[in-house]
Amino acid sequence: MNDAPTRSLPDDAAAVSEAAAGAVLTIDLGAIRENYRRLKASLGGVRCAGVVKADGYGLGARQVALALAREGCDIFFVALLAEGIALRKAIGDGPEIYVLNGLPPGSEPEAVSSGLCAVVNSGTQLKAWRAAAHSVGRRLPAAIQVDSGMSRLGMAPAEVEAIAADAAAFDGIGIRYVMSHLACADEPRHPANEQQRLAFERLRAMLPEAPASLANSSGIFLGPSYHYDLARPGAALYGINPTPDKPNPMLPVVRLQAKVAQTRSVGKGAGIGYGHTYRADGPLGLATISFGYADGWLRRSASAAWFEGTRLPFLGRVSMDSIILDISALPPGRLREGDLVELLGPSQSVDDAAGHAGTIGYEILASLGSRFHRHYLRG
Incomplete structure (x- = not known):
């Protein structure tokens, strides 16, 4: 994605301010x-x-x-x-x-x-x-x-x-x-x-x-x-690949990042998320992000986020407004409240996310909700 400074188009005030939003969608x-x-x-x-x-x-x-x-x-x-x-x-x-x-x-x-x-x-x-x-x-x-x-x-x-x-x-x-x-x-x-x-x-x-x-x-x-x-x-x-059997000839267009709402440490046996579908098998560092299926990230969708190139797996179920990440791979204190983790972007393309979800890139993009702060890059 083009890394030029983020600017909105004229007369295009973002519907949700960056400070108020739980996630940021950047469109190049x-x-x-x-x-x-x-x-x-x-x-x-x-x-x-x-x-x-x-x-x-x-x-x-x-x-x-x-x-x-x-x-x-x-x-x-x-x-x-x-x-x-x-x-x-x-x-x-x-x-x-x-x-x-x-x-x-x-x-x-x-x-x-x-x-x-x-x-x-x-x-x-x-x-x-x-x-x-x-x-x-x-x-x-x-x-x-x-x-x-x-x-x-x-x-x-x-x-x-x-x-x-x-x-x-x-x-x-x-x-x-x-x-x-x-x-x-x-x-x-x-x-x-x-x-x-x-x-x-x-x-x-x-x-x-x-x-x-x-x-x-x-x-x-x-x-x-x-x-x-x-x-x-x-x-x-x-940016969706029109030639799925070959490398994508198109440039990526979107980057989706969600804010960290809270971090915590839990011990062995802690139940995580709805239904306690995951239990910690040892001490874990967790982060909860302000992002969920109400934002279009379906419960079957790709199950990891990234921070500075480090993969952070989802733990437990995707909730309506939040997802719990395993941040144990990061140094303690490295990820803090308000930091952004990446759902779509250089670490995971739209087609990658679609493949994990057993769907197509069209559905991933068309499902994205309206609660994001949107940046438009002119390039």
């Missing part, structure tokens, strides 16, 4: 910008969007989008209409903002007034967006999503065929992209990747000619045949 916007540059380089001349759904994967959609805009990114994807409305207010007019999950019935006027682009996933959504275009008397932008084999969102092949036979299906709609989503892109040798690409080719050929978009973060690394006209990276921007 300079690293996000560099990751975007690296992805762009991998794409050659293909356009590159920024996926900032789930509040920028938990790191702040406004801050991330503004940072990406400084790198020339002018296309953003969110999941929900509410996210799109908030992002439009945050970044202003100009950039295109697409709502991946489509528009809920009856919400089309809100999307129009916020200048959002619908991702149309069904014939019903297409009809509603067409009606919205007629009501405002102008063409409305949309991406048409087809289901190439993930069975999640998008028009099924039979629906694409039916719409293709309707000469008036796209009246009033400006098709910006035909798109789909890869299910197994993080497994380069998975046969579903090529199966989906071929299905995508067949489906888009039925629709009006338009630029195409298929590649997510991992899809970018499947090669040029998956790039088409627009890539839509999300996880890779935030």
